Amino acid sequence: MRLDVHSLTQRFGNTTVLDGLHLTTGDVQSLVLVGPSGGGKSTLLRILAGLDVPVAGRITFDGTLLPNDETALRAYRKTVGTVFQAYNLFPHLSALDNLLLPLIHVHGLSPAQALARAQEPLERFQLSAHAHKRPAELSGGQKQRIAIVRAMVVQPRCLFLDEPTSALDPEMTAEVLEMISELKLLGTHFVLVTHEMSFAKRVADEVAFIDDGRVLAHGSAAEIFDRCDVPRVKAFFAFL
């Protein structure tokens, strides 16, 4: 995928969260966004995922301009997947029904087709035993893995993952990161916001360091983590 973000600006009230952000990627499979909290990473990701509309600027995704009106954005959202920090599973539905809902009611599969489609990733990621549990009966790591399956079961062209491990303890974090590594091996395209730097280094084709609503540094993982000479970026990594 190729992303071209041009002069992207986002404000909430009087706060400018994205300040004319520019980012042009190569043809990558994975892009990781890093940087301090409140720097604008998640805001950028929500706009990329078609959940929010920026006040100014434009984004082209594989040469196509992201729309601004809600109807076209919904059509766009059907082609991508989003994973949230707090999982955002539907608590009244079983894990399996969380997967079937978009397959049946958004993508028009028959219940039998949807079931067949949902079972494959549940098995692959060892979640079959939990298919009939409600989210409250699952551990944090299981919830997030189900949420990732919900996002990818519709075969999106890109996954957007917003700090998927920030709410998890180290063991569950490992479990979710392992799943994302596997997705990388399977060829899934994704944009990931994370604070897990060693993981970012491992899976990122490109890394963008974002702070104060701008991209302060952008390049390959090695360029950003090992050879970057931007003082703000060096200072941030020095704390790790």
Added chain:
Amino acid sequence: MSRRLAHILVVAVFAALIALAFSRVDYTWNWAGVWEYRQKFVQGWLTTVGLSLAALLASSLIGSVAALLLQSSQPLLEAVGRVYVELIRGTPLLVQLLIGFYVIASAVGLENRFVVGVLVLSLFSGAYMAEIFRGGLAAIPKTQIDAARAIGLSPLQTLRFVILPQAVRLVLPPVAGQLVSLVKDSSLLSVIAISEFTLNAQEVNSFTYSTLESYLPLAVGYLILTLPLSALSRWLEARFLYET
């Protein structure tokens, strides 16, 4: 102790206390006089059942519409909802009935007492329902709507598959309470001379001068209506039960 046994025990203790209180009152019972008028009780009770069912449906409908008005981003629509809710909740049902029947209904030429009664009662109860529904909708976290949008659900699908199933569970207990109130509030329709349960009991009392014998069946008659409502609500609640 099982739950059922506990209930039976508590009911028995209450009944004993009430029986004790009655036994201390110097009162000559005349059930025979009231028994003569049993047909009036049955007819009045059936009228109350009809009134309540009609008002139950109408007030749910009015409450849903008003809840949407309260949620509206259009200032005018929101104002209509807000003024309706505050006006109705802030004034006595008795006054609403009198004005509704003698002023508004007669001004528009609506003479059917039953229809006017059900309408006023439904508007009254609907205002409370509106706030219950609005609260239920507002209690669904914003993140749920985010997730629904992310998977590509339309606003209508979001309401149907994500918001309503979760809101129903939240509003069931207060809605059941409101419906129980509605059944009992229907007794006020006696003031516009609808021949419902309470009016019939009052008439039997004035014919027989047997006050307790006229009003005790009234209490039992309302319980026969309200207890199943509470039971239904608990059953539905159990069906919608899930941890969050």
